[in-house]
Amino acid sequence: MKAAYTKPFLTAAFIILLDQIIKIWVKTHMIPGEPGEIHLLGNRGMLHYIENNGMAFGMELGGDFGKLALTIFRIVAVVGIGFALVHLIKHKYHRGLIMMVALILAGAVGNIIDSTFYGVIYHYAGWFHGRVVDMFYFPLITGHFPNWFPIWKGEEFIFFRLVFNLADAAISIGVIMILINQKRYFKHETPETSYPNSEMVEE
Numbered sequence: 001m002k003a004a005y006t007k008p009f010l011t012a013a014f015i016i017l018l019d020q021i022i023k024i025w026v027k028t029h030m031i032p033g034e035p036g037e038i039h040l041l042g043n044r045g046m047l048h049y050i051e052n053n054g055m056a057f058g059m060e061l062g063g064d065f066g067k068l069a070l071t072i073f074r075i076v077a078v079v080g081i082g083f084a085l086v087h088l089i090k091h092k093y094h095r096g097l098i099m100m101v102a103l104i105l106a107g108a109v110g111n112i113i114d115s116t117f118y119g120v121i122y123h124y125a126g127w128f129h130g131r132v133v134d135m136f137y138f139p140l141i142t143g144h145f146p147n148w149f150p151i152w153k154g155e156e157f158i159f160f161r162l163v164f165n166l167a168d169a170a171i172s173i174g175v176i177m178i179l180i181n182q183k184r185y186f187k188h189e190t191p192e193t194s195y196p197n198s199e200m201v202e203e
Contacts, residue, residue: 004089008102015106019166020113023133027122030135041138048137050163064129071115071128078112081105096177097185103174110167134163 030036030049038047053067085101114132119125141159145152164172178185 051131107171
C-alpha cells in the first residue's frame with residue numbers, strides 16, 4: 001500500500017477499534033439507563049449506557065423494516081465513502097479533507113458493526129437488526145424554558161441532551177470540519193488565460 005493511503009486508513013482503523021473496545025466494555029460492565037451511570041465530570045459529563053435502533057445520537061427509524069433499511073443504507077454509504085476516500089487520495093486532494101473523510105468512514109463502519117452483528121453476537125436479534133450502543137452524555141447546561149416561550153414554555157431545557165458514541169463523534173467532527181474548511185479543502189488553481197500580446201506567450 002502506498003504511503004499516502006497508510007495514514008488515513010490506519011486512522012480510520014484505530015477509531016473503529018477504539019469505538020468497539022469502548023462499546024464492548026460499556027455493554028459488559030454497565031447497566032442501561034440512569035442507575036448505571038458513571039459520572040466523569042459530576043453532573044455535566046458521564047457515561048450513560050443506552051442502546052438505540054436507529055441513527056446517530058439516539059435518533060431512531062421505527063420498525064423492523066426501518067431498521068433493516070437503515071442498516072443496508074449504511075453499508076451502501078460506507079462503500080461509497082470508501083471509494084470516495086480512495087479517489088481523494090489518488091487525485092491528491094487536500095490532506096485535511098482526506099483525514100476528515102477517513103473520520104466519517106470510521107464512524108460509519110463503527111455503527112454498522114453494531115447494527116449488523118450485535119444482535120447475533122449478544123443473542124437478541126437477527127443479522128442487520130442489532131442495536132447501536134451509545135454512552136457519552138454531556139448535559140452542560142440545564143434549566144427551564146421561560147413561560148412566554150412558544151410550545152415548550154416551562155419545560156426542562158438540557159444542552160447537550162443527546163447521548164452518543166465515538167463513532168458518532170467521528171462523523172460529526174468530519175462533517176463539521178469539512179463545512180468549516182470547504183473553501184480551503186476544495187480550492188483549485190485556475191490556469192491563467194494567455195493572449196497573443198500577453199507576456200506569458202513565448203516568442
